[in-house]
Amino acid sequence: MEALPRETIVDVLESRLREDILSGRHPVGAYLPPERTLADGYSVTRTTLKHAFGRLMQAGLLETRHGVGTRVRDYLRLGGADLLPMLVRHSPDWVEEIFEVRRSIGALIAERAAARATDRQRTELRTLLTAVGDAPDADAVQLADIEVHRALAHATGNRVYVLLTNTLFNAYLPVRAALKAPFTDAQVARGRLEPVVDAVVDGDEAGARRAAEGYLTATERIMLEGLA
Numbered sequence: 001m002e003a004l005p006r007e008t009i010v011d012v013l014e015s016r017l018r019e020d021i022l023s024g025r026h027p028v029g030a031y032l033p034p035e036r037t038l039a040d041g042y043s044v045t046r047t048t049l050k051h052a053f054g055r056l057m058q059a060g061l062l063e064t065r066h067g068v069g070t071r072v073r074d075y076l077r078l079g080g081a082d083l084l085p086m087l088v089r090h091s092p093d094w095v096e097e098i099f100e101v102r103r104s105i106g107a108l109i110a111e112r113a114a115a116r117a118t119d120r121q122r123t124e125l126r127t128l129l130t131a132v133g134d135a136p137d138a139d140a141v142q143l144a145d146i147e148v149h150r151a152l153a154h155a156t157g158n159r160v161y162v163l164l165t166n167t168l169f170n171a172y173l174p175v176r177a178a179l180k181a182p183f184t185d186a187q188v189a190r191g192r193l194e195p196v197v198d199a200v201v202d203g204d205e206a207g208a209r210r211a212a213e214g215y216l217t218a219t220e221r222i223m224l225e226g227l228a
Contacts, residue, residue: 013044013052021061021072022090028076031069032062059086084171092227098171099220103213105164106149110196110212113155114205121155122201129197133190141183142176148193152200181226182219192218 020026032038039046053070056062060079064070075083087094117125128148135141146169153165172179183189196215199208 009044009048010051010055013042013048014055016042017052017056018059018061018086019090021056022087026072028072028074031071034069059083061086081167081171084167085174088172089174092175095172095175095227096224098168099216099224102168103216103220105161105168106216107209107212109149109152109156109161109165110200110208111205112158112161113152114200114203114208116157117155117200117203121151125151125155125197125200129190129193132193133186135186138180138183141186141189142180145183145189145193148197152196155200175227178227179223182222 017026026032033041035046035049039049042049053062053064057064060075060083061073062070063073073079084094084098088098113121125148128144128151132141132144132148135144149165149169150162153162156162182192192215195211196208199211
């Protein structure tokens with residue numbers, strides 16, 4: 001059993017402020033009320049407020065101008081992909097957009113991996129595919145499946161693909177428990193992924209792209225049905 005996380009008052013305040021920003025209560029470009037007013041409004045100390053502000057500034061939602069105040073940042077214009085987990089927690093609608101990117105990037109990664117994978121990487125892909133079929137439950141199957149995709153990204157020889165893969169997986173971690181439907185049967189999950197690995201191992205670039213597109217489209221549909 002996993003211990004439940006214990007939220008501090010800073011955690012609660014950060015979450016409340018984040019939702020108020022993303023929901024438009026504090027619109028983009030607007031300055032927040034003075035710290036004393038906000039602290040009183042949320043019934044917290046100014047020290048607690050400053051800690052929450054620090055987290056939200058680090059996340060890219062707020063910016064402070066000395067002597068002027070704290071303003072809501074235009075995260076869609078200035079933010080990065082590291083905001084995605086936060087945005088998914090705010091609204092699951094983001095998941096469909098993440099999956100659209102997952103399809104296009106995943107297909108390209110498979111194609112590049114087929115062209116560039118080393119013999120060691122091909123062997124590793126076979127081993128990781130076997131681990132998908134041997135995983136004991138849906139959670140373990142899902143995690144084993146993720147490792148295959150990480151290995152495909154590494155096989156491209158391009159570290160940016162690796163980081164993009166990590167970013168996309170991290171993006172839907174907040175709702176991962178609701179996305180287990182394609183992984184409830186380990187052997188079926190392995191069978192879906194096997195054509196991708198086969199094509200990459202065979203060096204079939206076009207085949208790898210087609211197989212990846214088919215796999216990503218099928219699993220996306222199942223996961224979105226489960227999320228709904």
